[in-house]
Amino acid sequence: MYDLSSVLEFDALAQVRPGSSILVSGPAMTGKQQLVYDILADGAREGDGAVVVTTSDKAADVAEEFHDRVPGLEGAQLGVVDCRGEGGADPELIDGVSVHQVSSPGDLTGIGIGITKALEGLHNSGRDRGRLALVSLSTMLTYTDKKTVFKFCHVLSSRLDAAGYVGLFTIDSGAHDEQTIQVIKQAFDGLIDIREATGGGREARVLGLANEPTDWQHI
Amino acid sequence: MSESDPPVVLIVEDEPDVAETYTLWLEGEYEVRMGQNGDEGLELLDETVDVVLLDRMMPGLSGDEVLSQIRERDLGCRVAMVTAVEPDFDILEMGFDAYLSKPIRSGQLHDTVTNLLERSEYDSLLQEYYALVEKQATLEATKSSAELADSDEYEALTEEIAELRDGLSDTLGGIEDDDDFIATLRGLSNGDEE
Numbered sequence: 001m002y003d004l005s006s007v008l009e010f011d012a013l014a015q016v017r018p019g020s021s022i023l024v025s026g027p028a029m030t031g032k033q034q035l036v037y038d039i040l041a042d043g044a045r046e047g048d049g050a051v052v053v054t055t056s057d058k059a060a061d062v063a064e065e066f067h068d069r070v071p072g073l074e075g076a077q078l079g080v081v082d083c084r085g086e087g088g089a090d091p092e093l094i095d096g097v098s099v100h101q102v103s104s105p106g107d108l109t110g111i112g113i114g115i116t117k118a119l120e121g122l123h124n125s126g127r128d129r130g131r132l133a134l135v136s137l138s139t140m141l142t143y144t145d146k147k148t149v150f151k152f153c154h155v156l157s158s159r160l161d162a163a164g165y166v167g168l169f170t171i172d173s174g175a176h177d178e179q180t181i182q183v184i185k186q187a188f189d190g191l192i193d194i195r196e197a198t199g200g201g202r203e204a205r206v207l208g209l210a211n212e213p214t215d216w217q218h219i
Numbered sequence: 220m221s222e223s224d225p226p227v228v229l230i231v232e233d234e235p236d237v238a239e240t241y242t243l244w245l246e247g248e249y250e251v252r253m254g255q256n257g258d259e260g261l262e263l264l265d266e267t268v269d270v271v272l273l274d275r276m277m278p279g280l281s282g283d284e285v286l287s288q289i290r291e292r293d294l295g296c297r298v299a300m301v302t303a304v305e306p307d308f309d310i311l312e313m314g315f316d317a318y319l320s321k322p323i324r325s326g327q328l329h330d331t332v333t334n335l336l337e338r339s340e341y342d343s344l345l346q347e348y349y350a351l352v353e354k355q356a357t358l359e360a361t362k363s364s365a366e367l368a369d370s371d372e373y374e375a376l377t378e379e380i381a382e383l384r385d386g387l388s389d390t391l392g393g394i395e396d397d398d399d400f401i402a403t404l405r406g407l408s409n410g411d412e413e
Contacts, residue, residue: 112404116397150352151345151407154387158394182356186380 002048002131002166007038008192008219012210016190018129019161020209021153023137023185024170026194030202032170035194036133039168041069044077049122049130051115051165053081055105055139063097076125079118083111106143108152115156119163131166137184138172146180153187194219225250226269226336231260231285232301233277241272244325245332257285264289268296270335272319272328275302286314297335316402334391338399341390342406348383351376 002020004013016022024032040050044066052062059082066078075096083102092099098121100114115132122130134156140149153169160167169188173181185191190208197203197218207213228245231254232238242251252268254260257280264271271289275282286298299317316338317331355376358367367373391399 108407109401109405112401116401120397147349147353148407150349152404154345154348155394155400155403155407158388159400161388162393162395179356179360182359183353186352186356 002043002129004039004042004166007042008035008204008206010204010206010214010217012206012214016166016209018164018166020189021157021160021167021169021187022190022192022209023188024168024192024194025173025181025185026202026204027174027196028172030194030196032172032194033135035192036135036168036170037065037069040131040133041066043129043131043166044070044073047077047127047129049077049079049125049127051079051081051118051122051130051132053083053111053115053132053134055083055136057135058082058084058086059097059099059101060094063095063099066097067095074125076121077127079121081111081114081118083107083114104143105140108144108148111152112156115159119165128164130163131168132160134167134169136170136172138170138175141171141176141180146176146183150183150187153184157187157189226332227252227267228332229254229260229263229268229271229296231255231257231271231277231282232274234274237274241323241328244328248329249332256280257282260285261288264292264294264296266294268294269339270332271296271298272332273298273300273315275300283313290314295339297339299331299335314405317398334399337391338402338406341387341399341403344383344387344390348380348387351380351383355380 002016002018004016005011024036026032040052044050050066054062059080062080067073078097080097080099081102082099083105085104098118100117102110102114137149157167171181171184190206192204192206194202194204202219203216204219205214205216226249228249229252230238230241233256238253242253245251252263254263256277273282273285282300289296289298297316299319300315301319301321301323303321305320316335319327319331358373394400394403
């Protein structure tokens with residue numbers, strides 16, 4: 001089981017089944033990316049592997065951020081799949097972290113190969129537990145239609161299920177129509193919903209991971 | 220592939236003995252066609268072909284060239300490359316769905332063909348699954364929760380979706396294998412999964 005409740009205090013997140021994929025949905029600037037990075041870093045401090053699939057951050061920045069958050073991070077513990085299409089074709093090592101370059105956020109095969117290599121690297125270093133973050137599905141949706149992104153999410157969730165990983169995928173709820181969000185949600189086991197609270201701050205609720213949806217709660 | 224007809228396997232191989240052996244192994248379960256070179260293979264290829272076994276080293280058109288023509292014609296068949304050397308990961312990046320290293324044994328050949336047919340099955344289940352999820356999302360967006368609770372259509376749809384989800388996790392062992400994972404994703408990018 002994975003305990004994500006030390007990052008986000010919900011009972012529903014205290015025992016997340018290996019193989020679960022969770023959608024993190026909320027408007028822009030509500031800290032979705034920080035939240036999923038926190039969850040990955042928290043696991044890495046306990047020895048879990050981490051895989052970051054990014055459509056916006058430079059791999060070097062991701063590596064640096066994790067080195068900052070996780071003192072004693074071992075290079076073999078983190079794999080980054082950089083989909084910005086700006087790096088070279090060859091895998092490289094940045095600060096000891098293995099980085100896989102993908103030509104664009106629309107290159108699903110390339111993303112799949114990057115994830116496979118990252119999982120293989122973690123497996124070879126003896127880590128059988130791990131957390132994967134994909135930031136963000138909204139960027140992928142600007143390159144590919146929602147049908148393809150839905151199928152991609154379903155197939156990747158199945159792969160993570162087989163690996164016993166936990167997956168966290170962010171989406172900007174304000175950037176897509178209600179129906180798109182509704183469709184994409186269906187590819188996941190659970191949902192962390194984030195919104196701005198009236199009177200300032202943010203609140204969240206968790207759906208699909210316990211019997212009942214939780215109430216909104218300040219975070 | 221229709222329900223009653225056996226799946227069709229096309230063998231493209233320039234050595235007659237080898238092609239004959241594959242045919243003997245497969246003909247009980249599948250309809251087998253044989254092409255002695257790339258050109259003949261392409262002539263025998265149509266939308267009824269489910270799996271192509273393609274020898275990589277042939278006089279005339281090479282396996283790679285035949286593959287790119289197959290992909291251009293967008294026929295949705297699965298292509299296994301047969302090669303004398305153990306290939307690496309790049310083979311999948313080139314667009315083949317699987318590879319077999321010579322010499323091939325009967326069990327191996329059967330396993331590969333079965334696996335490729337299962338991938339096609341997975342793709343069509345996934346397509347069906349998506350269509351239902353989209354329909355459900357549309358209902359949810361246009362009806363109130365009280366209306367949904369009363370709707371027989373919505374209830375039937377929800378059940379069908381749950382069944383298909385189970386079907387998908389039973390197919391291909393739920394994408395446990397890296398090759399299945401990447402080949403399935405490539406099918407999505409090609410947009411030829413329907």
